[in-house]
Amino acid sequence: MTQSIGFTDIDFERTGKQVGFLNLPSSVHDDAWGVVRVPLAVIRNGTGPTVILQGGNHGDEYEGPIVLGELIRDLAPEHINGRLIIVPAINTPAVEAARRVSPLDGLNFNRTFPGDPLGSITQQLSAYVNDVLFPLADAFVDLHSGGSSLSIIPSAIVEPAEDAELAGRIRAAVRAFGAPMTVVISNFGDPRTSTASAVRAGLVTVGTEMAGTGTVSPEAVRICRDGVRNVLVHLGVLEDEVAPASGAAGDMLYAIAGPRSYVMATQAGVFEPYQDLGAAVSAGQPAGRIHFLTDPQRTPEELVHGADGIVYGRRHPGRVKPGNCCVVVASKCEDRS
Known part of the structure; x- marks a missing residue:
């Protein structure tokens, strides 16, 4: 197997605190022997x-x-008792650009696993996480928010696992996070995500979705802060007291029940949602409509829900084009943990 060409001066075996960088060689027009630096502690x-x-x-x-x-x-x-490997801005080029995808190669880091150690920068990053970091670890916490295109109820995410014993440990750790909702998300069964790859590596894996709209939510920061510490207490790394769960919905397990849970735009226009986040909805119920602002005589296109549940996520920009996700519904499901 080809080894990663990334390098760091951090010693993963040393006791204490080290803060530095993962360096990935990058030879571009204006920097022949440069590196892309990714913060690492x-x-x-x-x-x-x-x-x-x-x-x-x-x-x-x-x-x-x-x-x-x-x-x-x-x-x-x-x-602490153990080792924390903290990568606060793993997709550094995208973080600096405030974009979902990397400006260097146009790739979505979370759809490139297991990566390619000799590929583009994004592929090298996912390969380093998959091939270098995952073998060092027992657990993986991947902190997401809704980003610029979605507003999402703050929640802790279960990545499905085929191994029953691992699945039970994952659900216990996700529950320990203490978010207002616990949701099973498989990303249409896509195996290229970081959490799917972590599960394949046998890691206890916790994901999140913290608000969104490309802004910072003070409440979501609090939930995330408490949740990370709760998981570390659950795993035995910290001895702090566990913060109380956020919200009454924490004991209910939800799932994104496949393609029918997503309301997709069918036309280009401006989407008007009918329900707020958290609203109860039913399959067949109108979800909203698409307006054609420069063709006022045209009747708006109405979209309907395909699943029973609650409105879990909603598109943030009003402008849509065919295939854009407008609404996501989370459905109650049986907890087999």
């Missing part, structure tokens, strides 16, 4: 488990990077 003490904490998977999702930056600054090695 390791905090190690004792013999407990290794947990990878990742933020900035998409560059327009901010709560995770904020919380992980706080953790790097504030957490002293003597307060």
Whole structure:
């Protein structure tokens, strides 16, 4: 197997706190022997488990990077038992551009796993996480938000796992996060995501979706901050008290029940939603309509829900084109944990 050409001066085996960079060689027009620098920190003490904490998977999702930056600054090695590998802005080019995808190669980091150690920068990044970091770890926490195109109820995410024992440990860790909702999301069964790859590597995997709209939600930052510490307590890395769960819905398990849970735009125009986040909806119920602002005589195109549940996510920009996700419905499901 080809080895990653990324390099770092951080020693993953050293006790204490180290803050530095992963460097990926980048030879471009204006910098023949440059590197793309990705912030990386390791905090190690004792013999407990290794947990990878990742933020900035998409560059327009901010709560995770904020919380992980706080953790790097504030957490002293003597307060943990184990090893934290913290990558607060893994997709650094996208974070700096405030974009979902990398401006360097146009790729969505979260659809490039297991990556290519000799591919483009984004593919090299996913390969480094998959081939170098995952083998070091016992657990993986991937902090997402809705980004610029979605507003989402703050929630902790279960990545499906075929192994029943691992699936149980994943659900327990996700529950420990203490978010207002717990949602099973398979991303249409796409195996190229970081959480799907972490599960294949046998890691206890926790995902999140923290608000969105390309802004920072103070409440979502609080939920994320408490949730990360709760998971670390659950895994035995921290001994702090667990923060209480956020919201009454924390005990209910939901799932995105496949393609019928997504309301997609069928025409280009401006989408008017009919329901707020958290509203109960039924299959066949109108979800909203698309207006044609420069053709006022044209009747708006009405869209309907394909599943029973609650409005979990909603498109943030009003302008849509065919195939844009307008609404996401989360349905109650049986908890087999």
